Amino acid sequence: MTAHETSLKLYCTPRSHFSRKVRILLDAWKLGHELVDIGNVADDASKEFAGNPLMKVPTLVDGDIWLIDSDHIAQYLTLTYHPGDPFNVLLKKPELLNLRAVMNGIMAAEVELLLAKRTGTDISQPRYQKLQKTIAQGLDWLEQNAGLFAGPPDYQDFHLVCLWDHLAFYKLVKLSYRHLAARVTELSSLPYVKASRPA
Ligand SMILES: N[C@@H](CCC(=O)N[C@@H](CS)C(=O)NCC(=O)O)C(=O)O
Known part of the structure; x- marks a missing residue:
């Protein structure tokens, strides 16, 4: 093409x-x-x-x-x-909406923590501790629901790989989630995923 x-x-x-x-x-x-x-x-x-x-x-x-x-x-x-929606961007199944909501929530919590640190805020305050917990609980939930990342790569997977590589880059949490890691490894070999990996 x-x-x-x-x-x-x-x-x-x-x-x-x-x-x-x-x-x-x-x-x-x-x-x-x-x-x-x-x-x-x-x-x-x-x-x-x-x-x-x-x-x-x-x-x-x-x-x-x-x-x-x-x-x-x-x-x-x-x-x-691409109105045929090959990556299921438009799919509105409740379980996929929840998956995206959790991943977007983790990404948003990480942004808050990183930008707080970057701008000199003390992240030991309770609000930021809650955001750390949001990330940890969100990742646990994703690992338990990792079966939802199945079949050909789609928009749900793109959330996952973006979230994961960003967390790995900024080292805010330890990424010991076996099923998620396996899916990310699979996705990372795709040239169009590799192209934007944070360096
Ligand atoms: N819901 C928005 C979130 C966008 C977002 O939070 N972007 C971050 C960078 S990854 C940002 O620009 N943050 C600046 C700030 O929060 O001040 C989206 O999906 O585009």
């Missing part, structure tokens, strides 16, 4: 796990795109976030379309460029 001619621009950072979910779709579908590195996500200059008032990445610009939130961007890309 040749690179798809598009005007897609993704505002992100090279290590952002939320952005990577979208990058994996762009790479898997060979959708030509430009990545715009917005710099330090802890900054509070909203113009750097392509107009996202929440000051978060990713933001997608596709011609006249301006879209925030990784899952919304994934839905837009699917509906616009």
Whole structure:
């Protein structure tokens, strides 16, 4: 397949796990795109976030379309460029929605902890201890429900690999989860997953 001619621009950072979910779709579908590195996500200059008032990445610009939130961007890309939904982005089975909610929750908790540390906040405070527990309990839950990651790679798997590689990179928790690790190893050999691995 040749690179798809598009005007897609993704505002992100090279290590952002939320952005990577979208990058994996762009790479898997060979959708030509430009990545715009917005710099330090802890900054509070909203113009750097392509107009996202929440000051978060990713933001997608596709011609006249301006879209925030990784899952919304994934839905837009699917509906616009691959409406057959080969990666089950649009699937609304309750168990898959829960899986995504837990993974997005872990990723969000990790962002809070990392940015608190980066901006000099004392993360031994109870609020941050709760976020550590969110991550630990979330990972335990995922390991117990690892059977839901089955069959051909799909959008659920992309959440998992983004979450996992980011946690491994920042070493916030010990990743001793056998079933999850095995699935991540399988996924990591895919060229379109490898391409955006945080380095
Ligand atoms: N729900 C959003 C979350 C995005 C998010 O939290 N992104 C992080 C980087 S991975 C960020 O920009 N954080 C900046 C901040 O929270 O100040 C999405 O799925 O896009």
